[in-house]
Amino acid sequence: MNSQFGLFALQHRGQEACGISVLKDGKITNMKDEGLVLDVYKEIQEPETFMGNSAIGHTRYTTAGDKKKYNFQPFFAKNEYDQIILSIAHNGNLTNAKELKNELEAEGVVFRATSDSEVILRLIQKNLDLGLRGAIKATMEKIEGAYSVVGMTRNKFFAFRDFNGIRPLVLGAVDEKTYVVASESVALDAVGAQYVRDILPGEIIYTNENEPGKLNSYMVNEERGKQRICSFEYIYFARPDSTLENINVYEIREKSGEKIWEQAPVEADIVIGVPDSGVPAAIGFSKASGIPFRPVLIKNRYIGRSFIVPTQEMRERIVNLKLNPIISEIKDKRVVIIDDSIVRGTTSKRLVKILKEAGVKEIHFRSVSPPIIAPCYLGIDTPSKDDLISANMTTEQLRDYLGVDSLEFLSTDNLKEILGSSNHCFGCFTEEYPVAKGEEIELFN
Secondary structure (H helix, E strand, O other), rough: OHHHHHHHOOOOOOOOEEEEEEEEEOOOEEEEOOOOHHHHOOOOOHHHHHHHOEEEEEEEEOHHHHOHHHOOOOOOEOOOOOEEEEEEEEEEEEEOOHHHHHHHHHHHOOOOOOOHHHHHHHHHHHHHHHHHHHHHHHHHOOOEEEEEEEEEEEEOOOEEEOOOOOOOOEEEEEEEOEEEOOOOOOHHHHHOOOEEOOOOOOOOEEEEOOOOOOOEEEEOOOOOOOOOOHHHHHHHOOOOOEEEEEEEEHHHHHHHHHHHHOOOOOOOOEEEEOOOOHHHOOOOOOOOHHHOOOOOOOEEEOOHHHHOOOOHHHHHHHHHEEEEOOHHHHHOOOEEEEEOOOOHHHHHHHHHHHHOOOOOEEEEEEEEEOOOOOOOOOOOOOOOOEEEEEEEHHHHHHEEEEEEEEEEEOOOOHHHHHHHOOOOOOOHHHHOOOOOOOOOOOOOO
């Protein structure tokens, strides 16, 4: 049941559905359903079936493909005897999935889902006569975009990461013979594994039934491997207690608060952070400015992240359910509000309205990410350009729209300084991506 603990730790990465594949005595069993990890695991009738020697799991939030059950992961392929021979879970987005799907269908491959992840599965399956490593290599040479993948066959476990390392993937060890791979280091902590290292861009790791306990590593193309992990992982997506590429997420968030104080100081009485990801930044802002931090936005813990709720109207209504201010702490005060980002602007506008109704005297809004001016094609579900408020308004216009006294965004240069390098994907802030963005159309119509 260790996979359950690992998925609990990654629940923040997706709340729509989850699934697991377990390998036991050469047989792969799969289970997936919509809902949170706890709900799905509760449905397991015979837990013994899922006690195996290898498991992979996935928590889903939709980026490509619709929300039908056949799109839930892990995806698996069967042989002619109806036995599962291969199962994978994928985080990221392929940019050339549509053309690859057409190519495979022309060769007679049948697709069961409308997700780009199935393209990865079918390519590996098609090339299995090259051996597992050869099949993965052939797949990586064809697919483009962002992909961190874990998977297994009936006798091997494997994981691989795209040549730009856009989505995170870390390796841990429970003991000399037991390895864990996950999107974030918090999942290693949850299953009692020690962090070993990050899986490298363009690397395949795999086990071999002839050498139990040994983990093999293979670099597909040394020249192509570049470090371009998504900067938005640090700002918003990852858990603050995670470490990605040897950089602690909490530290980055706190530093971003300090940095935006240097960049845009203001006179105020208190600093508040929008929970959860805005809080470390607010603490950093308070440290640097000497303005006291007060945790006055109380969050209802039982509502998911509004960013991941599918419809706009629901998103707006959730803000009121989700955040409630302690009025006595902010009435007649000049308040600095720190948030991780402004995406559509609706949540921020609602929040400002809530604060004004609570009697705040001045509101100074600070976003610790640069303006998001472009959608993500690489695995984070930012909306199209039409819905990105910073793509359609100047900071001045946005300040008026939100109804705040001042508004500032962390500059991209300052973000690079905090992260310690430019070796990240900053596509949503700069519209320059590490990979060509492919066709801008619904993936599978």
